[in-house]
Amino acid sequence: DIQMTQSPSSLSASVGDRVTITCRTSQSISRFLNWYQQKPGKAPKLLIYAASSLQNGGPSRFSGTGSGTDFTLTISSLQPDDFATYYCQQSYTSPQTFGQGTKLEI
Amino acid sequence: QVQLVESGGGLVKPGGSLRLSCAASGFTFSDYYMNWIRQAPGKGLEWVSHISDSGITTYYADSVKGRFTISRDNAKNSLYLQMNSLRAEDTAVYYCARATRGAHSSGYFYYFDYWGQGSLVTVSS
Numbered sequence: 472d473i474q475m476t477q478s479p480s481s482l483s484a485s486v487g488d489r490v491t492i493t494c495r496t497s498q499s500i501s502r503f504l505n506w507y508q509q510k511p512g513k514a515p516k517l518l519i520y521a522a523s524s525l526q527n528g529g530p531s532r533f534s535g536t537g538s539g540t541d542f543t544l545t546i547s548s549l550q551p552d553d554f555a556t557y558y559c560q561q562s563y564t565s566p567q568t569f570g571q572g573t574k575l576e577i
Numbered sequence: 578q579v580q581l582v583e584s585g586g587g588l589v590k591p592g593g594s595l596r597l598s599c600a601a602s603g604f605t606f607s608d609y610y611m612n613w614i615r616q617a618p619g620k621g622l623e624w625v626s627h628i629s630d631s632g633i634t635t636y637y638a639d640s641v642k643g644r645f646t647i648s649r650d651n652a653k654n655s656l657y658l659q660m661n662s663l664r665a666e667d668t669a670v671y672y673c674a675r676a677t678r679g680a681h682s683s684g685y686f687y688y689f690d691y692w693g694q695g696s697l698v699t700v701s702s
Contacts, residue, residue, distance in 0.1 A: 472639075
């Protein structure tokens with residue numbers, strides 16, 4: 472199975488900050504990497520697919536980069552609605568594994 | 578609009594069985610791979626199983642292989658997860674999720690673009 476390592480596991484930031492979350496995979500997955508946002512008690516929501524494509528309706532302050540084994544999710548200017556947990560997920564091969572999550576706190 | 582609604586969760590004793598259902602609407606169900614993904618209380622996301630659009634191909638996480646069975650009824654726009662020999666570690670919120678496929682020069686990729694609200698399964702004596 473492909474192992475996913477997100478960093479940091481948690482992060483404190485303020486409204487207006489620029490934030491970067493990293494996801495590293497145990498083997499190359501080309502650009503087959505997705506990012507999700509989850510708020511407490513809610514289902515995850517797709518933010519970014521194929522490493523850098525913004526999901527329809529997603530705020531443009533979210534962006535993704537990377538290929539191979541190293542990927543990043545960047546929020547250019549944090550908004551109050553962005554405080555949540557973020558997960559990366561690889562779709563290169565089954566089982567489709569998730570990172571352990573990054574909790575973004577105020 | 579796309580909707581996925583899970584049902585069938587509840588409290589079950591270790592060794593027991595439960596069947597989850599996911600009712601889909603707002604899209605052509607038979608065109609999409611479907612998945613079950615779970616989240617134990619306070620933990621991260623764990624992909625459980627997927628089934629191809631036709632229902633012919635299935636795949637399972639090692640943690641549930643041989644105990645869980647995914648199936649679908651395209652005529653009823655429904656996805657199912659039959660869970661047998663349940664263990665305490667199967668306690669989780671179970672989500673059904675639609676997988677959309679895209680094409681890349683390196684092959685096909687998938688992403689989970691719609692999720693249900695989740696159904697809680699508690700395995701406890």
